[in-house]
Amino acid sequence: MQRLLFGSSIIRHIPPFLLGCHTKRSSTTCNLTQGLNQVSSFLDVGLSLVITLYLCLPNDYQLCFLEHVTVLIGIAVNETPVAGVIHQPFYKLENDGVRKTGRTIWGLQDVGVGGFVPCPPPSSLIITTTRSHSNPTVEKALQAMNASQILRVGGAGYKVLQLLEGKASVYLFASPGCKKWDTCAPEAVLRATGGVLSDVRGRTYRYGAAVPRPNAAGVLAAASPQLHADALQKIPVELKEKLAPET
Numbered sequence: 001m002q003r004l005l006f007g008s009s010i011i012r013h014i015p016p017f018l019l020g021c022h023t024k025r026s027s028t029t030c031n032l033t034q035g036l037n038q039v040s041s042f043l044d045v046g047l048s049l050v051i052t053l054y055l056c057l058p059n060d061y062q063l064c065f066l067e068h069v070t071v072l073i074g075i076a077v078n079e080t081p082v083a084g085v086i087h088q089p090f091y092k093l094e095n096d097g098v099r100k101t102g103r104t105i106w107g108l109q110d111v112g113v114g115g116f117v118p119c120p121p122p123s124s125l126i127i128t129t130t131r132s133h134s135n136p137t138v139e140k141a142l143q144a145m146n147a148s149q150i151l152r153v154g155g156a157g158y159k160v161l162q163l164l165e166g167k168a169s170v171y172l173f174a175s176p177g178c179k180k181w182d183t184c185a186p187e188a189v190l191r192a193t194g195g196v197l198s199d200v201r202g203r204t205y206r207y208g209a210a211v212p213r214p215n216a217a218g219v220l221a222a223a224s225p226q227l228h229a230d231a232l233q234k235i236p237v238e239l240k241e242k243l244a245p246e247t
């Protein structure tokens with residue numbers, strides 16, 4: 001594991017306004033704390049430079065979709081996401097069929113990625129999108145893609161993992177709803193592999209304490225600039241105008 005530039009102690013000192021943490025069940029909190037401890041255990045003490053740190057814990061915790069759960073830590077420097085950790089606390093079912101073990105994926109600008117084996121995108125267009133936050137605009141954008149398959153899964157971290165592991169070509173969510181803490185870490189890991197994450201007009205999001213937390217103009221991400229450009233030109237102009245009016 002590469003050493004990252006910040007220590008586990010930083011987690012105790014995150015300014016509350018940057019912390020996104022929503023849980024509905026005490027058992028969830030317990031499991032997520034374990035996951036977070038696993039993440040923090042490999043972080044080397046010695047804070048060098050942290051401009052903005054986004055931490056996201058899932059609020060849509062459902063027993064049926066444990067592998068969708070991710071704990072996200074994203075670091076942005078000068079409003080650009082440069083480092084990300086995507087921890088899946090319940091990645092793999094053990095031989096006993098009950099216990100789940102986790103894995104930790106990371107990406108660092110100019111260094112690379114680890115914790116998983118990157119795979120090329122599928123040969124046909126497979127879109128990954130929201131499982132629980134759809135609406136007519138989201139569906140209209142999906143229809144315009146003319147995809148061979150649409151995967152509906154939970155969480156921005158899990159959807160970006162599907163891009164990184166060759167399960168999907170494009171992540172499209174033509175709606176407000178995602179926040180900076182949902183996309184900072186996934187975008188950093190995606191960028192470290194040459195991928196792109198933007199709004200539905202193709203504009204990159206800025207990350208920092210002074211920027212708005214909602215990603216109001218949706219999410220379009222792909223494993224390569226070419227796949228991203230192809231998807232971008234398929235999104236109907238009226239949807240782009242509606243979600244991301246030109247200023």
Ligand SMILES: Nc1ncnc2c1ncn2[C@@H]1O[C@H](COP(=O)(O)O)[C@@H](OP(=O)(O)O)[C@H]1O
Nearest residue numbers: 058059060130131132133154155156177178182
């Ligand atoms: N309509 C909405 N209301 C609140 N949060 C939303 C939302 N749409 C998206 N999000 C946020 O964006 C994340 C990814 O959304 P989705 O999986 O639906 O694509 C969600 O992760 P969580 O549900 O894990 O908190 C949630 O934090």
Ligand SMILES: [Mg+2]
Nearest residue numbers: 056057058059
């Ligand atoms: Mg959330």
